[in-house]
Amino acid sequence: MVGFCFNGNCEGNMRNKALIAVLAIVAVAVLYRLFSFTPELVGFSGPTMGTTYTVKFVTNERSPSTIDIKDSVDQVLVRVNKLMSTYDPSSELSLFNKSNVGQSIDVSRDIAHVIGAALKLSELTDGAYDVTVGPLVNLWGFGPGAKEDKVPTQEEIESAQQKVGFHYLSLDGVQLEKTEDIYVDLSSIAKGFGVDQVAATLDSFGIHDYLVEVGGEIRTKGMKDDGSxxxxxxxxxxxxxxxxxxxxxxxxxxxxxxxxxxxxxxxxxxxxxxxxxxxxxxxxxxxxxxxxxxxxxxxxxxxxxxxxxxxxxxxxxxxxxxxxxxxxxxxxxxxxxxxxxxxxxxxxxx
Missing domain, CATH: 3.10.520.10 (ApbE-like domains)
Incomplete structure (x- = not known):
């Protein structure tokens, strides 16, 4: 049989037919995935912030691979640690703690957000919670450095207390400044922020059912794969x-x-x-x-x-x-x- 090309554009017609065929194959593959997909409860864990983290989530037809999600979660947690760790001398928080009294420092929005929340808690509790308690934490051996089970003297305690006071810390937008020689410690709030950031990452991947845990602090959303x-x-x-x-x-x-x-x-x-x-x-x-x-x-x-x-x-x-x-x-x-x-x-x- 001889084929006829009435409009003189046989090559274009062939390309269109090939494109339609490819799109049909893709559509079939997508429909097959949608109707044959079975959600699974999967998870992974790892070290972070001097403790461990765990992520469990229910897969869906649009979620990326578990490896890709874990890579993104690890990047998020490494970043939080790089910003807020007092154990890392090069972290953003450590660099601020080393800065001069009266020197205004531009900090990241994340640090500003966490310190802003910590200052509000400090005010709300009238200093029972104090974001600058670091010198006392370190004095008692619960901060960075070699841990020594030693009870400090009353003189040492009073000396460290002179460097504690959230009212010596001011935040204006992303500008952070100390008016006395204080030491900011976010260990009581940074893990929670890390959990929130991981949860936001899972949300961005279109994952609707998950549990995130860092050092005992937890965020959940939705339900398990069996509906429980x-x-x-x-x-x-x-x-x-x-x-x-x-x-x-x-x-x-x-x-x-x-x-x-x-x-x-x-x-x-x-x-x-x-x-x-x-x-x-x-x-x-x-x-x-x-x-x-x-x-x-x-x-x-x-x-x-x-x-x-x-x-x-x-x-x-x-x-x-x-x-x-x-x-x-x-x-x-x-x-x-x-x-x-x-x-x-x-x-x-x-």
Whole structure:
């Protein structure tokens, strides 16, 4: 059979037919993926910020490969650490801490955002939470450098307290300045910010169901692949990592816990917590051993958990009720632990 070309553009027609054929193949492949795809719960983990992180998410027909997602998450966490670590002498925060008094420094928007939130918490708690508590943290051996289980003298404590005071720190947009020789420590809020940043990365990939955890601070969204809820266990201070004091169904939550039962040292029969009260210059001594906070962001929950842990059981609960904060506390008694929680937290309990 002889083919005829009526418009004189046989080559163009052939190209059009080839293009249509390719598009048809692509459409079939896309439709096959859409109708044959089975969501899976996958995950990965790694080291970060002196601790570990874990990401679990449910795949969908548009999500990238797990390797690509992990690479992006690692980049996000490396960046947060490079900005806010006091253990890295070249981090943006370390460079600011080394800057001269009265020198205005332009900082990144992320640092400005976190320090701005920390300053608000410092003001809200009247200094029970103080973003400049670093000199005392370091003095007690819980900061950068070799860890030494040593109780400082009262003179050393009072000397370090002279370098603590959030009111000596001012932030104007992205310009940060100190009016006295202070040392900013974001360890009580940076992990929470890191979780929020990882969650934002997963959102950008179109992932709708996930759990992100960094050092015990957690953000969840959606549900698992089988339609069940994410479940978060609040660790029992007396039972180790695998024992849960309380289980929370957490479908869309930002949650953080602060406690004195992991990071501490003992000297002459006395236990010294890593949580320092800026007003006494010493580790906390009350019986509040664990605070769990649910808030709008993990960064905020992280900072609030530390603040209430410093305030103690009575003042901490009063602070939570006054500010409508969802707080769950474990208070040590002679035998076991007593649960206390704010009205805002009650709806999360099973």
């Amino acid at each position: 809820h994410w479940e978060i266990g609040i660790e029992s201070p007396g039972g180790g990592h695998s024992v849960a004091q309380k289980i929370i169904q957490a479908d869309n939550l930002s949650i953080a816990t602060s406690g004195d039962y992991r990071n501490y040292f003992e000297k002459n029969g006395v236990r010294y917590s890593h949580t320092i009260d800026p007003k006494t210059g010493k580790p906390i001594t009350h019986r509040l051993v664990s605070v769990t906070i649910i808030a709008d962001s993990v960064m905020l929950a992280d900072g609030l958990a530390t603040a209430i842990n410093v305030l103690g059981p009575k003042k901490g609960l009063e602070f939570a009720e006054r500010n409508d904060i969802a707080a769950y506390m474990l208070v040590k008694e002679d035998f076991g632990f007593k649960e206390e929680y704010s009205k805002a937290f009650k709806s999360y309990l099973n």
